[in-house]
Amino acid sequence: MPCMNNNGEITEMARKILTAMSESASLPEIAAKTDVPLYRIRGAVRELVEAGLAAEQDQNYVITEIGAAALKKSGISL
Amino acid sequence: MDTAIAVNPGFPRLNQPAPAFEAETTHGTLRLEDFQGSWVILFSHPADFTPVCTTEFVAFAELAPELKKRGVELCGLSIDSTYSHIAWVRNIEQIFGVKIPFPIIADLNKDVATLYGMVMPGESKTETSRCVFVIDPKGILRAMIYYPLTTGRNTQEILRLIDALQATDKHGIATPANWKPGDKVIVPPPRTTEDAEERMRAGYETADWYFSKKTL
Structure with a gap:
């Protein structure tokens, strides 16, 4: 999974997206905050949701407790 | 005399929804619907690490900024693995100094190639021909171009085609x-x-x- 590396750690892309989700955000907002194309955000967020690192909330996306823990493990505290 | 023309029933048709897919790419798993709201140029090439394809990838990469201004995303495809694509993209950057900014579908099982009729058995049963599919922001297939294995595409013509389609829609x-x-x-x-x-x-x-x- 591009959001996780072989060691089970989140990737740079996942870190950027999860950080952008520290406040509830729509997919276009996440794309704008991260400067990543929207198509790629859609694919990556789908994977983050499937992995339980992010969740959909009223058509926006938020980081979950699991996502925040993974982010903290990678050295980023929200 | 038998003049029957074989028509692949799965062949895409203009002004119909482009065939949906989910595929492994160099940018992760992507679905066609992920591109919704943007124009998409889905194009196939015969194989990684081949000379004509390399010239085309450099040309598409150089065209990408102009396409971005027009709200167009590029997506490549060949019947190669993600690892092959990654190695080739890295090689292009090292040798030619050109970064490939768009995803490339690793279509090893030919799922997407079959959906879009990209394999021309008269040319090759194991490689995709040089196909271009222009898909609009609503997911409608608006244009198709097919080039043979031996002939590199003209990316300025593809840009002209995008300009023409967008002018048609706007005016x-x-x-x-x-x-x-x-x-x-x-x-x-x-x-x-x-x-x-x-x-x-x-x-x-x-x-x-x-x-x-x-x-x-």
């Missing part, structure tokens, strides 16, 4: 042969005799009732 016009932005466009012909009479007085550059041009 409800058609574009004449060899049109480029700034040239006069074709006003769609009238569909009734009354409109044909009116057309002659409409103030366009009119050769005859069915042939009118205007400046955008």
Whole structure:
């Protein structure tokens, strides 16, 4: 999974997206905050949701407790 | 004499929804629907680490900024693995100094190639031909181009095609042969005799009732 590396750690892309989700955000907002194309955000967020690192909330996306823990493990505290 | 023409029932058709897919790419798993809201140029190449394809990838990468201005995303495809794509993209950057900014589908099982009729068995049963599919922001297939294995594509023609399609959508016009932005466009012909009479007085550059041009 591009959001996780072989060691089970989140990737740079996942870190950027999860950080952008520290406040509830729509997919276009996440794309704008991260400067990543929207198509790629859609694919990556789908994977983050499937992995339980992010969740959909009223058509926006938020980081979950699991996502925040993974982010903290990678050295980023929200 | 038997003149039957074999038609692949799965072949895509213009002005119909582009076949949906989910595929492994160099940018992760992507679905066609992920591109919704953008124009997409989905294009196939025969194989990674081949010379004509390398020239095309460099040309597409150089075209990407102009396409981005027009709201167009590129997506490549070949019957190679993600690892092969990654190695080739890295090689192109090392050797030619060009970064490939778009995803490349690793279509090892030919799922997407089959959906879009990209394999021409008369050319090769194991490689995709040089196909281009232009898909609009609503997911409708708007144009198709097929080139043989031996002939690299003209990316300026693809840019011209995008400009023409977008001008058509924005202004409800058609574009004449060899049109480029700034040239006069074709006003769609009238569909009734009354409109044909009116057309002659409409103030366009009119050769005859069915042939009118205007400046955008």
